[in-house]
Amino acid sequence: MTDNSSTDQAALPEIEHATVRVIALSGYGDIGRNMTIVETRDDMIIIDVGVMFSDPLHPGVDLIISDYTYVAERLAKLRGVFFTHGHEDHIGGAPFLLSEIAEGLDETIPFYGLPLTRSLLSEKIKEHGLTDYVDLIATQSGDVIEAGNLEIEFFSVAHSIPDSAGIIVHTELGALVHTGDFKIDHTPILGQTTDLARLSEIGDSGTFLLCADSTYADVAGYTLPEETIRPVFEQIVSNAPGRIIFATFASLISRIQMIADTSLDTDRKIFLNGRSMLRATKFARELGHLDIEENRLLSLDQFKRSSNDRTIIVCTGSQGETNAALTRMANETHPHVSIGRGDTVVLSSNPIPGNETAVSNNINKLTALGASVIHNKVANVHVRGHASAEELKLVQHLVRPEYFLPAQGEYRHLIDHQKLASDVGAYSESLLLGTDGDVFDFVIDTNNDTNTSHLRADQVGKIKSDYVFLDRGRKFPTSQEAINERLLLSDNGLLAVFGVFRKSEMKFIETPSVHAYGLDISTGRLTEDLESALSQQIKNYPHASITPEILENLAEDVLRNLVVEETSMRPDFLINFVIN
Missing domain, CATH: 3.10.20.580 (Ubiquitin-like (UB roll))
Incomplete structure (x- = not known):
């Protein structure tokens, strides 16, 4: 949720010694453009630089990014950019930030992320011709990086893409914990769990601020483990009379692994289709996250020559995206795949808000072409990658922060997450609410008379955080006029x-x-x-x-x-x- 009113950035108070400034730059009140700034007097880091996808209210717009003016004006303090995982709403803005600050850099800027995140970032930055301006550094969970007087630690989280991490920023005031996107899954397909033990340890040692994923704060209970959909996939693969088309997110590597596993004892071959699908699976296989034997994968030439009724196609387009593979199949414009009777199409995702009509249109078109279409309303073919209410309460209980700032969600999600924190004992004075551009200063207040001190959080202003539109790859002013x-x-x-x-x-x-x-x-x-x-x-x-x-x-x-x-x-x- 973007508020166009803003404080003059020059009017913000000077950052004093032992003060930590946290800026909820974007992703605080809407879905996407996730970006948080942590700043001290001498140093500054960024956590995530995401994009937001367009919708019918923004005709002609390809992507929406954030306003990077605040960062561009403080490049001398920027010690690095730290990415929690490789989804577009967390890394998609990286090349646009880099292109804006490139001319002002005296040296390359370090970008940190776990291996798959680094690979996906590398591809994006290469496409934009910006490799000379950045030093891409692969990290592992548990690594601690010095960034001036700050120390940045990555910790493991379970999410819907491999190599996801939360971030702990160690400061003079204690720890700041940013969860990134996460869920609690004790039986993950690829083995990566959320490190609850580390969260408990950091809670014991002192956390001054928790910023946590709020995407599904309004959903009661727990998010189901990925394993719960395996029996459904096994049944689909066993019973489908002909070809099967699975449409899912290209980055959902655990889902692709499950498709491969459930078809292992059949004579079905797998054809991966869609540019982003091929890129993500290539990196995942290179890094050991995806285990499919080469002889089970069909090249394009092999697919054209294969017996169609024994093929599994794994493709993009589960959200009804205009140019994605499944949408082109539904529109009968795909160059290599024609849908017909006997085909089974599985939409292994839930429609993202705003995509419902496009997804429904595809289902109708595919059904009219003769396919049997299975989606989450008729069978359990998808589970979410974000924590539900009880998981969020558990993390709040483990970390026990002095202050809590809900992040990564629409405004209603932030409010719901505040209520969850209150349910597990957080004082109302410790519950902050920030929307895009809000600036919070954390400082130790000392009472000389009583020789006591306590941490104080002040909202000291609001910086410019308007939408910046990318129109056919061209940036134009943030005004909504056009x-x-x-x-x-x-x-x-x-x-x-x-x-x-x-x-x-x-x-x-x-x-x-x-x-x-x-x-x-x-x-x-x-x-x-x-x-x-x-x-x-x-x-x-x-x-x-x-x-x-x-x-x-x-x-x-x-x-x-x-x-x-x-x-x-x-x-x-x-x-x-x-x-x-």
């Missing part, structure tokens, strides 16, 4: 008019041309009525007073009345008259 105009045009349509008027004869050389866009109306009739009405009205004007502006205003009035009368719509106008 987006609002597109929405207006899509709602009301456009009438474009052009004509040449001969002033000496007080008439048009030719009938003005009228073009309607997004309006179900006869332009032939509009043209006739416009010319007739203008011919009558201009008789009231002396020759000398006729200007293009007068003609354009008259034309707009005439057309507006005609269109409202026939369609009740109020279109925008693009009118250009030339006087000869």
